[in-house]
Amino acid sequence: DAKTTQPTSMDCAEGRAANLPCNHSTISGNEYVYWYRQIHSQGPQYIIHGLKNNETNEMASLIITEDRKSSTLILPHATLRDTAVYYCIGRRGAQKLVFGQGTRLTINP
Amino acid sequence: NAGVTQTPKFQVLKTGQSMTLQCAQDMNHEYMSWYRQDPGMGLRLIHYSVGAGITDQGEVPNGYNVSRSTTEDFPLRLLSAAPSQTSVYFCASSYDGASGNTIYFGEGSWLTVV
Numbered sequence: 001d002a003k004t005t006q007p008t009s010m011d012c013a014e015g016r017a018a019n020l021p022c023n024h025s026t027i028s029g030n031e032y033v034y035w036y037r038q039i040h041s042q043g044p045q046y047i048i049h050g051l052k053n054n055e056t057n058e059m060a061s062l063i064i065t066e067d068r069k070s071s072t073l074i075l076p077h078a079t080l081r082d083t084a085v086y087y088c089i090g091r092r093g094a095q096k097l098v099f100g101q102g103t104r105l106t107i108n109p
Numbered sequence: 110n111a112g113v114t115q116t117p118k119f120q121v122l123k124t125g126q127s128m129t130l131q132c133a134q135d136m137n138h139e140y141m142s143w144y145r146q147d148p149g150m151g152l153r154l155i156h157y158s159v160g161a162g163i164t165d166q167g168e169v170p171n172g173y174n175v176s177r178s179t180t181e182d183f184p185l186r187l188l189s190a191a192p193s194q195t196s197v198y199f200c201a202s203s204y205d206g207a208s209g210n211t212i213y214f215g216e217g218s219w220l221t222v223v
Contacts, residue, residue, distance in 0.1 A: 032208050043113075043199055043214035044152065051209070087151070091208045099144075099151030 018075040022088030113215035132200030141183040
Protein backbone atom coordinates (compact mmCIF):
# COMPACT_ATOMS: atom_id res chain seq x y z
CA ASP A 1 0.00 0.00 0.00
CA ALA A 2 1.21 3.48 -0.84
CA LYS A 3 2.73 5.70 1.82
CA THR A 4 0.69 8.86 2.17
CA THR A 5 1.80 12.25 3.46
CA GLN A 6 -0.59 14.79 4.95
CA PRO A 7 -0.14 18.06 6.83
CA THR A 8 -0.29 17.59 10.56
CA SER A 9 -2.95 20.22 11.12
CA MET A 10 -5.12 22.74 9.29
CA ASP A 11 -7.63 25.40 10.18
CA CYS A 12 -10.68 26.51 8.24
CA ALA A 13 -13.41 29.08 8.87
CA GLU A 14 -16.94 27.83 9.30
CA GLY A 15 -18.89 28.03 6.06
CA ARG A 16 -15.81 28.02 3.87
CA ALA A 17 -14.51 25.13 1.81
CA ALA A 18 -11.92 22.98 3.53
CA ASN A 19 -9.29 21.59 1.17
CA LEU A 20 -7.19 18.78 2.61
CA PRO A 21 -4.18 17.70 0.55
CA CYS A 22 -2.56 14.28 0.44
CA ASN A 23 0.58 13.12 -1.34
CA HIS A 24 0.81 9.48 -2.44
CA SER A 25 3.65 9.48 -4.95
CA THR A 26 4.23 5.71 -4.71
CA ILE A 27 0.64 4.71 -5.37
CA SER A 28 0.20 1.78 -7.74
CA GLY A 29 -2.22 1.60 -10.63
CA ASN A 30 -4.80 -0.56 -8.88
CA GLU A 31 -4.63 1.20 -5.55
CA TYR A 32 -7.63 3.20 -4.39
CA VAL A 33 -7.38 6.43 -2.41
CA TYR A 34 -9.67 6.37 0.61
CA TRP A 35 -10.55 9.16 3.02
CA TYR A 36 -11.81 8.56 6.54
CA ARG A 37 -12.27 10.87 9.46
CA GLN A 38 -12.29 10.29 13.17
CA ILE A 39 -14.10 12.57 15.58
CA HIS A 40 -12.63 12.34 19.08
CA SER A 41 -12.14 8.59 19.61
CA GLN A 42 -15.18 7.44 17.70
CA GLY A 43 -14.92 4.80 15.01
CA PRO A 44 -13.41 6.01 11.73
CA GLN A 45 -16.12 7.32 9.45
CA TYR A 46 -15.90 6.65 5.74
CA ILE A 47 -15.99 9.78 3.59
CA ILE A 48 -15.14 8.95 0.01
CA HIS A 49 -12.80 6.94 -2.20
CA GLY A 50 -11.60 6.97 -5.78
CA LEU A 51 -9.23 5.31 -8.22
CA LYS A 52 -8.60 7.64 -11.14
CA ASN A 53 -11.58 9.90 -11.62
CA ASN A 54 -12.75 12.69 -9.40
CA GLU A 55 -15.58 11.66 -7.11
CA THR A 56 -18.35 13.49 -5.30
CA ASN A 57 -20.90 12.37 -2.75
CA GLU A 58 -23.11 14.04 -0.17
CA MET A 59 -20.21 14.60 2.18
CA ALA A 60 -17.29 15.68 0.06
CA SER A 61 -15.47 15.77 -3.25
CA LEU A 62 -12.24 13.98 -4.07
CA ILE A 63 -9.92 15.44 -6.67
CA ILE A 64 -7.16 13.10 -7.89
CA THR A 65 -4.37 14.47 -10.05
CA GLU A 66 -3.90 12.97 -13.47
CA ASP A 67 -0.64 11.27 -12.45
CA ARG A 68 -2.38 10.02 -9.27
CA LYS A 69 0.50 11.15 -7.10
CA SER A 70 -1.67 13.41 -4.99
CA SER A 71 -5.27 14.14 -4.14
CA THR A 72 -7.39 16.73 -2.36
CA LEU A 73 -10.44 16.18 -0.21
CA ILE A 74 -12.88 19.07 -0.35
CA LEU A 75 -15.54 19.72 2.26
CA PRO A 76 -17.57 22.35 0.43
CA HIS A 77 -19.17 24.18 3.37
CA ALA A 78 -17.36 23.26 6.55
CA THR A 79 -19.27 23.23 9.83
CA LEU A 80 -18.05 22.95 13.40
CA ARG A 81 -19.03 19.27 13.33
CA ASP A 82 -16.40 18.67 10.65
CA THR A 83 -13.65 19.21 13.21
CA ALA A 84 -11.85 15.86 13.20
CA VAL A 85 -8.71 13.99 12.20
CA TYR A 86 -8.81 13.17 8.49
CA TYR A 87 -6.95 10.18 7.12
CA CYS A 88 -5.88 9.69 3.51
CA ILE A 89 -5.17 6.02 2.82
CA GLY A 90 -3.99 4.03 -0.16
CA ARG A 91 -5.61 0.63 -0.37
CA ARG A 92 -4.66 -2.18 -2.71
CA GLY A 93 -6.08 -5.32 -1.31
CA ALA A 94 -8.00 -7.19 1.29
CA GLN A 95 -5.47 -7.04 4.03
CA LYS A 96 -5.64 -3.67 5.67
CA LEU A 97 -6.05 0.04 5.68
CA VAL A 98 -2.80 1.70 6.74
CA PHE A 99 -3.63 4.67 8.90
CA GLY A 100 -0.96 7.36 9.22
CA GLN A 101 -1.12 10.32 11.56
CA GLY A 102 -3.72 12.15 9.47
CA THR A 103 -4.57 15.85 9.40
CA ARG A 104 -6.20 17.44 12.41
CA LEU A 105 -8.75 19.81 10.89
CA THR A 106 -10.16 22.51 13.12
CA ILE A 107 -13.19 24.48 11.95
CA ASN A 108 -13.30 27.89 13.57
CA PRO A 109 -16.52 29.88 14.12
CA ASN B 110 -21.63 3.51 11.48
CA ALA B 111 -23.60 1.14 9.36
CA GLY B 112 -24.30 -2.21 10.98
CA VAL B 113 -21.08 -3.05 12.86
CA THR B 114 -21.81 -3.62 16.55
CA GLN B 115 -19.15 -3.99 19.21
CA THR B 116 -19.56 -5.07 22.82
CA PRO B 117 -18.63 -4.19 25.46
CA LYS B 118 -18.00 -0.50 24.97
CA PHE B 119 -15.86 -0.21 28.10
CA GLN B 120 -13.97 -2.88 30.05
CA VAL B 121 -11.39 -2.91 32.81
CA LEU B 122 -9.31 -6.06 33.22
CA LYS B 123 -6.65 -7.16 35.65
CA THR B 124 -3.34 -8.35 34.28
CA GLY B 125 -3.57 -12.03 33.38
CA GLN B 126 -7.33 -12.12 32.96
CA SER B 127 -8.91 -13.25 29.73
CA MET B 128 -11.82 -11.79 27.87
CA THR B 129 -13.53 -11.64 24.50
CA LEU B 130 -14.49 -8.54 22.56
CA GLN B 131 -17.55 -9.21 20.47
CA CYS B 132 -18.15 -7.93 16.97
CA ALA B 133 -21.22 -8.54 14.85
CA GLN B 134 -22.38 -7.20 11.51
CA ASP B 135 -25.74 -7.60 9.82
CA MET B 136 -24.72 -6.64 6.30
CA ASN B 137 -23.69 -10.12 5.13
CA HIS B 138 -20.12 -8.91 4.75
CA GLU B 139 -17.47 -11.49 4.04
CA TYR B 140 -14.50 -9.40 5.18
CA MET B 141 -14.07 -8.52 8.86
CA SER B 142 -11.12 -7.21 10.80
CA TRP B 143 -9.91 -5.93 14.16
CA TYR B 144 -7.76 -2.84 14.70
CA ARG B 145 -6.33 -1.25 17.80
CA GLN B 146 -5.62 2.42 18.33
CA ASP B 147 -3.24 3.66 20.99
CA PRO B 148 -3.34 7.30 22.18
CA GLY B 149 -2.26 9.74 19.49
CA MET B 150 -1.66 6.95 16.99
CA GLY B 151 -3.30 5.65 13.86
CA LEU B 152 -5.10 2.32 13.73
CA ARG B 153 -3.12 -0.90 13.43
CA LEU B 154 -4.50 -4.16 12.10
CA ILE B 155 -4.57 -7.09 14.53
CA HIS B 156 -6.34 -9.90 12.64
CA TYR B 157 -8.66 -10.17 9.69
CA SER B 158 -10.95 -12.68 8.02
CA VAL B 159 -12.05 -12.97 4.39
CA GLY B 160 -14.87 -15.36 5.18
CA ALA B 161 -16.23 -17.92 7.63
CA GLY B 162 -13.53 -20.36 8.69
CA ILE B 163 -10.69 -18.19 7.33
CA THR B 164 -8.55 -15.89 9.46
CA ASP B 165 -5.13 -14.35 9.11
CA GLN B 166 -2.74 -12.20 11.08
CA GLY B 167 -2.34 -8.50 10.65
CA GLU B 168 0.35 -6.13 11.80
CA VAL B 169 0.13 -6.67 15.60
CA PRO B 170 -1.37 -10.14 16.25
CA ASN B 171 0.59 -11.19 19.35
CA GLY B 172 -1.56 -11.73 22.43
CA TYR B 173 -4.80 -12.01 20.46
CA ASN B 174 -6.80 -14.89 19.00
CA VAL B 175 -9.70 -14.82 16.58
CA SER B 176 -12.08 -17.26 14.98
CA ARG B 177 -14.81 -16.91 12.37
CA SER B 178 -17.44 -19.59 12.74
CA THR B 179 -20.23 -17.52 11.15
CA THR B 180 -20.35 -14.74 8.59
CA GLU B 181 -21.89 -12.36 11.12
CA ASP B 182 -19.51 -12.66 14.07
CA PHE B 183 -15.79 -12.09 14.53
CA PRO B 184 -14.79 -12.19 18.23
CA LEU B 185 -11.37 -11.08 19.44
CA ARG B 186 -9.94 -12.98 22.41
CA LEU B 187 -7.32 -11.76 24.83
CA LEU B 188 -5.94 -14.90 26.50
CA SER B 189 -3.86 -13.25 29.23
CA ALA B 190 -4.30 -9.51 29.31
CA ALA B 191 -1.27 -7.26 29.69
CA PRO B 192 -1.09 -3.50 30.37
CA SER B 193 0.36 -3.06 26.87
CA GLN B 194 -3.03 -4.15 25.52
CA THR B 195 -4.72 -1.09 26.99
CA SER B 196 -6.17 0.50 23.89
CA VAL B 197 -9.27 1.25 21.89
CA TYR B 198 -10.32 -1.64 19.69
CA PHE B 199 -12.26 -1.22 16.46
CA CYS B 200 -13.97 -3.91 14.47
CA ALA B 201 -14.56 -3.33 10.77
CA SER B 202 -16.28 -5.09 7.89
CA SER B 203 -16.61 -4.92 4.13
CA TYR B 204 -18.63 -6.73 1.48
CA ASP B 205 -15.49 -8.54 0.44
CA GLY B 206 -11.79 -7.86 0.39
CA ALA B 207 -11.76 -6.04 -2.93
CA SER B 208 -10.03 -2.72 -2.62
CA GLY B 209 -12.94 -0.83 -4.16
CA ASN B 210 -15.39 -1.90 -1.47
CA THR B 211 -15.74 0.38 1.52
CA ILE B 212 -14.69 -0.79 4.97
CA TYR B 213 -17.09 0.23 7.74
CA PHE B 214 -16.06 0.56 11.37
CA GLY B 215 -17.80 -0.03 14.67
CA GLU B 216 -17.85 2.53 17.46
CA GLY B 217 -15.01 0.98 19.41
CA SER B 218 -14.35 -0.89 22.65
CA TRP B 219 -12.25 0.86 25.30
CA LEU B 220 -10.09 -1.63 27.18
CA THR B 221 -7.97 -0.83 30.23
CA VAL B 222 -5.66 -3.45 31.71
CA VAL B 223 -4.44 -2.69 35.23
